[in-house]
Amino acid sequence: xxxxxxxxxxxxxxxxxxxxxxxxxxxxxxxxxxxxxxQVAERIMDSNSLERERGITILAKNTSIFYNGVKINIxxxxxHADFGGEVERTLKMVDNILLVxxxxxxxxxxxxxxxxxxxxxxxxxxxxxxxxxxxxxxPLEVVDEVLDLFISLDADExxxxxxxxxxxxxxxxxxxxxxxxxxxLKPLFDLLIDIVNPPQGEESPLQLMVTSIEYNEFVGxxxxxxxxxxxxxxxxxxxxxxxxxxxxxxIGKIYTYQxxxxxxxxxxxxxxxxxxxxxxxxxxxxxxxxxxxxxxLPFIKIDEPxxxxxxxxxxxxxxxxxxxxxxxxxxRERLLKELETNVSLRVExxxxxxxxxxxxxxxxxxxxxxxxxxxxxxxFQVSKPQVIxxxxxxxxxxxxxxxxxxxxQEFSGTVIEKLGRRKGVMLDMVNLSPEQVRLEFLxxxxxLIGYRSELLTDTKGNGIISHIFEGYEPYKGEISYRxxxxxxxxxxxxxxxxxxxxxxxxxxxxxxxxxxxxxxMVVGENAKANDIDVNVCKKKQLTNIRASGSDDAIQLxxxxxxxxxxxxxxxxxxxxxxxxxxxIRLRKKQLDAKLRLREWKARQEAxxx
Numbered sequence: 001x002x003x004x005x006x007x008x009x010x011x012x013x014x015x016x017x018x019x020x021x022x023x024x025x026x027x028x029x030x031x032x033x034x035x036x037x038x039q040v041a042e043r044i045m046d047s048n049s050l051e052r053e054r055g056i057t058i059l060a061k062n063t064s065i066f067y068n069g070v071k072i073n074i075x076x077x078x079x080h081a082d083f084g085g086e087v088e089r090t091l092k093m094v095d096n097i098l099l100v101x102x103x104x105x106x107x108x109x110x111x112x113x114x115x116x117x118x119x120x121x122x123x124x125x126x127x128x129x130x131x132x133x134x135x136x137x138x139p140l141e142v143v144d145e146v147l148d149l150f151i152s153l154d155a156d157e158x159x160x161x162x163x164x165x166x167x168x169x170x171x172x173x174x175x176x177x178x179x180x181x182x183x184x185l186k187p188l189f190d191l192l193i194d195i196v197n198p199p200q201g202e203e204s205p206l207q208l209m210v211t212s213i214e215y216n217e218f219v220g221x222x223x224x225x226x227x228x229x230x231x232x233x234x235x236x237x238x239x240x241x242x243x244x245x246x247x248x249x250x251i252g253k254i255y256t257y258q259x260x261x262x263x264x265x266x267x268x269x270x271x272x273x274x275x276x277x278x279x280x281x282x283x284x285x286x287x288x289x290x291x292x293x294x295x296x297l298p299f300i301k302i303d304e305p306x307x308x309x310x311x312x313x314x315x316x317x318x319x320x321x322x323x324x325x326x327x328x329x330x331x332r333e334r335l336l337k338e339l340e341t342n343v344s345l346r347v348e349x350x351x352x353x354x355x356x357x358x359x360x361x362x363x364x365x366x367x368x369x370x371x372x373x374x375x376x377x378x379x380f381q382v383s384k385p386q387v388i389x390x391x392x393x394x395x396x397x398x399x400x401x402x403x404x405x406x407x408x409q410e411f412s413g414t415v416i417e418k419l420g421r422r423k424g425v426m427l428d429m430v431n432l433s434p435e436q437v438r439l440e441f442l443x444x445x446x447x448l449i450g451y452r453s454e455l456l457t458d459t460k461g462n463g464i465i466s467h468i469f470e471g472y473e474p475y476k477g478e479i480s481y482r483x484x485x486x487x488x489x490x491x492x493x494x495x496x497x498x499x500x501x502x503x504x505x506x507x508x509x510x511x512x513x514x515x516x517x518x519x520x521m522v523v524g525e526n527a528k529a530n531d532i533d534v535n536v537c538k539k540k541q542l543t544n545i546r547a548s549g550s551d552d553a554i555q556l557x558x559x560x561x562x563x564x565x566x567x568x569x570x571x572x573x574x575x576x577x578x579x580x581x582x583x584i585r586l587r588k589k590q591l592d593a594k595l596r597l598r599e600w601k602a603r604q605e606a607x608x609x
Contacts, residue, residue: 009199012024013100015110018130073094093273095199099115103132103137104142105406110468129166146162207227208223208274208287210282221282232267254276306361306388308386318518324377328353344361367564370579384575386446398475398476400470403441403443404439406464411460414459418454427442444476444479449569452465486522495514506532511536574596
């Protein structure tokens with residue numbers, strides 16, 4: 001095997017909000033990628049508008065820096081469990097990982113997930129304890145917790161001897177001593193050169209694993225991956241190996257990464273990460289191999305989805321007023337296009353031509369897709385998220401999530417009680433500080449649907465929840481989600497202050513005055529368990545009679561504007577979320593009140609039998 005000492009490939013992995021993208025920012029700035037007077041935004045790698053708004057990484061991205069004549073390819077990966085598919089495939093491109101852990105929070109569920117994937121691929125981690133300047137930081141305890149995590153994942157002796165470095169990504173320094181503040185990131189750069197394994201490979205046969213797909217409107221699909229073996233040149237004839245068949249194609253242009261840019265090269269050698277144009281079709285997981293002697297690499301195995309939703313054409317009275325793409329053909333083409341780059345997603349046809357079953361890793365995974373589509377001009381409606389059950393040895397099994405919740409001590413009792421109702425089993429309770437406690441549970445995935453907003457209400461906004469897929473267990477029984485019904489508009493029109501004033505006595509409102517509504521649209525939450533029809537378009541009768549007290553100025557309580565995630569959590573089985581580029585509306589599946597009542601009675605009779 002030949003070794004390339006001039007290349008290092010490393011992925012930065014961590015739990016969400018532990019500072020991966022900020023650390024990449026500092027590495028880029030201190031490596032001299034930017035000019036001295038260049039204006040650089042925060043979180044440079046989060047180029048997607050949704051990533052910037054939410055402060056999370058959704059898509060894995062590549063960059064490179066040069067240090068002491070060595071090119072270091074860095075892959076910034078998502079920290080949220082719902083985007084685990086991005087992490088799994090990008091780990092195939094690298095030789096080591098930087099495992100970033102918060103100096104206060106310590107290892108979290110996603111830390112365990114990414115570390116397990118890395119250990120399975122025999123990647124040796126470098127542990128970066130970040131945010132050591134944070135109040136309440138406990139770096140030495142966190143290193144012990146990381147060691148316990150390695151042992152629990154059956155790491156071998158070589159993997160247990162991991163190097164540790166302490167840093168503050170915000171202030172831009174690293175140190176090998178937790179009690180000594182550094183001046184820059186030089187210790188981390190040195191560690192990357194000394195510890196990260198240089199890539200090994202042969203001059204032939206040619207093997208490049210496609211781990212992500214980019215799209216350019218001028219050149220089409222661009223395949224990105226690590227050249228494991230061989231040499232590649234523009235115009236070269238190759239074999240593209242897919243699970244079903246092999247096709248002979250010709251390479252277009254070849255690009256390598258320099259900083260944030262792609263630079264065209266005339267020759268690609270093993271060990272580096274490249275982007276290749278001209279291969280049509282090409283998909284994630286396929287191998288670009290030698291023309292005469294094609295030897296495909298093992299296909300990337302991605303964990304199965306656990307949540308499904310039904311995407312269907314919008315058929316409400318307001319259909320087609322705001323969207324650009326509204327037909328089933330548009331919806332189908334867009335979902336199939338998403339499959340090309342979103343490896344964790346599954347799309348299946350249903351018995352209805354205008355509906356599609358979409359399966360993903362979690363609510364956030366699917367809500368990001370919905371939000372992206374509505375920004376592109378798509379108009380459609382989605383059902384309540386449902387968990388995907390499995391039949392194992394004739395027994396119904398359901399997905400179980402390992403849930404970690406950090407809350408102030410005073411709210412721990414409420415959290416334990418609420419998750420107990422949702423069939424949660426408490427595993428551990430740890431005091432992080434005199435005021436803060438960490439709770440660990442095993443909860444059915446369906447028990448978490450709608451819980452995030454409830455947690456924020458119960459803890460006055462102080463609760464932090466994270467969860468990761470643990471496995472399948474036998475069905476835990478019925479879970480009651482919502483204890484309250486909906487306020488449903490009884491007629492089509494425009495909401496008035498007078499109509500809303502009458503309705504607000506019934507519960508919480510979701511719309512302001514002068515909102516266009518239709519019969520069957522959900523306009524609020526009822527204080528009681530049943531649904532109730534309200535006329536929010538009602539106008540006050542104009543007469544000459546005035547009465548003391550009844551003609552006071554109308555005072556409306558502030559309405560609750562639901563985000564997309566909150567809307568998906570709120571809706572019941574018989575409700576839908578109508579998504580358009582300008583609006584997010586809640587509605588009943590059956591808009592007619594009489595038919596709705598008839599269906600409800602039929603369900604009640606069926607349940608009694």
